[in-house]
Amino acid sequence: MTAVQILAKLISFPVLGGESNLSIIHWIQAYIEDIGVDTILVPNKKGDKASLHCRIGPAVDGGLVLSGHTDVVPVAGQYWKSNPFVLTDKQDGKLYGRGSCDMKGFLACCLAMLPKFVKADLKKPIYFAFSYDEEIGCLGAPALIAHLQKHYTEIPKYAWIGEPSLMEPIVAHKGICLFDTTVNGSAGHSSGILKEVSAVHEAARLILWLEDKMKTLVTSGSIDNRFTPPHTSLHAGTIQGGVAANVIADKATFSWDARVIPTDNLEDILSDFRAHCAQRTEEVKIIFPKFCIETKEQHAPVPPLNTKKEMEIVQLMQKTNPNQHLGAVSYAAEAGQFSQAGYESIVCGPGSIEQAHRANEFIEKSELDKCMRLLQKLCIEFS
Numbered sequence: 484m485t486a487v488q489i490l491a492k493l494i495s496f497p498v499l500g501g502e503s504n505l506s507i508i509h510w511i512q513a514y515i516e517d518i519g520v521d522t523i524l525v526p527n528k529k530g531d532k533a534s535l536h537c538r539i540g541p542a543v544d545g546g547l548v549l550s551g552h553t554d555v556v557p558v559a560g561q562y563w564k565s566n567p568f569v570l571t572d573k574q575d576g577k578l579y580g581r582g583s584c585d586m587k588g589f590l591a592c593c594l595a596m597l598p599k600f601v602k603a604d605l606k607k608p609i610y611f612a613f614s615y616d617e618e619i620g621c622l623g624a625p626a627l628i629a630h631l632q633k634h635y636t637e638i639p640k641y642a643w644i645g646e647p648s649l650m651e652p653i654v655a656h657k658g659i660c661l662f663d664t665t666v667n668g669s670a671g672h673s674s675g676i677l678k679e680v681s682a683v684h685e686a687a688r689l690i691l692w693l694e695d696k697m698k699t700l701v702t703s704g705s706i707d708n709r710f711t712p713p714h715t716s717l718h719a720g721t722i723q724g725g726v727a728a729n730v731i732a733d734k735a736t737f738s739w740d741a742r743v744i745p746t747d748n749l750e751d752i753l754s755d756f757r758a759h760c761a762q763r764t765e766e767v768k769i770i771f772p773k774f775c776i777e778t779k780e781q782h783a784p785v786p787p788l789n790t791k792k793e794m795e796i797v798q799l800m801q802k803t804n805p806n807q808h809l810g811a812v813s814y815a816a817e818a819g820q821f822s823q824a825g826y827e828s829i830v831c832g833p834g835s836i837e838q839a840h841r842a843n844e845f846i847e848k849s850e851l852d853k854c855m856r857l858l859q860k861l862c863i864e865f866s
């Protein structure tokens with residue numbers, strides 16, 4: 484099958500982040516096994532999702548993991564001119580469909596190259612590692628990476644994550660973590676404002692503290708000009724609380740995210756926030772002894788990526804990729820998780836992040852061609 488034929492098949496599985504991906508992963512598994520390569524599924528606890536990995540080539544150290552996710556983001560509320568789950572060729576050089584660029588295009592290229600990888604006399608192994616639930620916080624990758632490390636006696640050295648980058652090698656991305664903070668205040672008639680503690684007002688103060696903290700990081704020189712914006716961002720995206728304008732709110736919850744540059748430490752920022760919450764709690768307890776603030780992570784933090792220029796993966800990429808510029812992106816990806824686990828990691832994939840998550844997402848056919856050529860060169864490099 485060609486990359487485009489495989490892409491059409493992959494697009495037809497409307498697997499959103501958070502949903503069971505067994506349909507698409509079983510199709511990929513059957514495709515790989517038909518070519519004669521054994522696969523291993525790494526199911527989640529409930530058994531309704533699974534990652535997949537496999538090795539092509541000998542069991543020796545120094546191999547390369549090609550990694551991508553099988554889930555996509557929703558299409559609800561978006562205006563699509565074609566069925567998002569039918570790959571549509573409008574004869575304009577682009578192929579439309581949800582996930583075409585983020586990131587089933589890369590998966591399709593890897594799978595289309597598989598027969599060549601198998602036929603080549605690889606001296607070092609190439610692995611596929613395909614995850615689930617990337618779009619809701621890179622949730623599937625940690626178990627997949629742990630399984631790779633446990634399963635193979637040899638040690639792969641590199642990880643190439645095919646997120647859309649117009650085939651530019653990306654050596655740095657920000658880390659991310661999402662939080663929910665809940666404030667418990669005391670309810671009452673709004674005329675009694677000084678006798679009660681409004682959870683809404685307290686939540687608003689905490690959000691402003693986060694904004695001030697972000698500004699303090701900037702003024703203290705925590706800057707990495709490779710990123711836009713060039714600093715860690717702290718941002719509250721939702722807030723809920725209260726029942727009416729004239730009732731003091733006893734509860735408010737806000738969700739927020741921290742996108743950290745590689746030189747900032749999420750733990751430090753979080754411990755400053757927790758210390759501030761503890762101090763504020765002490766102050767407010769004088770009025771309302773049961774006052775409390777609770778912050779929970781929505782998922783485990785995704786670490787930032789900061790691959791050094793001197794690393795072999797960068798040299799390998801520069802040897803095989805006509806695009807020599809080393810980029811940095813402000814979104815987070817599974818590359819940070821692979822890097823934290825000890826793999827020299829890079830992001831590089833067909834299609835543009837500009838098209839990702841949008842209505843009428845597409846991938847240029849020329850991008851798939853570029854990716855295929857790079858995989859071909861890599862195959863020669865590893866033979």
Ligand SMILES: [Zn+2]
Pocket residue numbers: 552585586617646647
């Ligand atoms: Zn993606």
